Amino acid sequence: MSGPNLFSDTMYAFERSLDFRSVRHNIVTTNISNADTPGFKAKDVRFESVLKRALEKDRGIALARTNPSHIEGGSGVDILSTAAPDIVKTDSPVASFDGNTVSVDAEMAKLSENSLLYQAETDVLARLFSGLRYAVSEGGNI
Numbered sequence: 001m002s003g004p005n006l007f008s009d010t011m012y013a014f015e016r017s018l019d020f021r022s023v024r025h026n027i028v029t030t031n032i033s034n035a036d037t038p039g040f041k042a043k044d045v046r047f048e049s050v051l052k053r054a055l056e057k058d059r060g061i062a063l064a065r066t067n068p069s070h071i072e073g074g075s076g077v078d079i080l081s082t083a084a085p086d087i088v089k090t091d092s093p094v095a096s097f098d099g100n101t102v103s104v105d106a107e108m109a110k111l112s113e114n115s116l117l118y119q120a121e122t123d124v125l126a127r128l129f130s131g132l133r134y135a136v137s138e139g140g141n142i
Contacts, residue, residue, distance in 0.1 A: 017047075018118060024110075025111070025114055028044070029111065032104060038099060039099040039100060042102045044090045047085035
């Protein structure tokens, strides 16, 4: 998809969320692969705050376009088109003697959670596309 409103803001929000989850997957796997690297500091990706801001903006008062020459009011999804996830160093309560802050157990838990959420989001998108497919192919045959 190329931006908001191609099919729907919902699909675009899911697309961006999947992009962010892919970035998080890469960061977490990098952490795991550097678990034995002296001085390596674990990182994580924070993108939930970006999604939350977009959703909160959509809850505001909607602008009505009363004339075709008026500028269209933006939706919260517009925030997602330019948003980038925040890559931050994680604060580990215990660093190893060599300064490495990676906890393989914690990183594997993050990886598992991220994978489950990615799968859930792709399932929702598949259902949305299935609904569109039905509307295009069968919807007129009622």
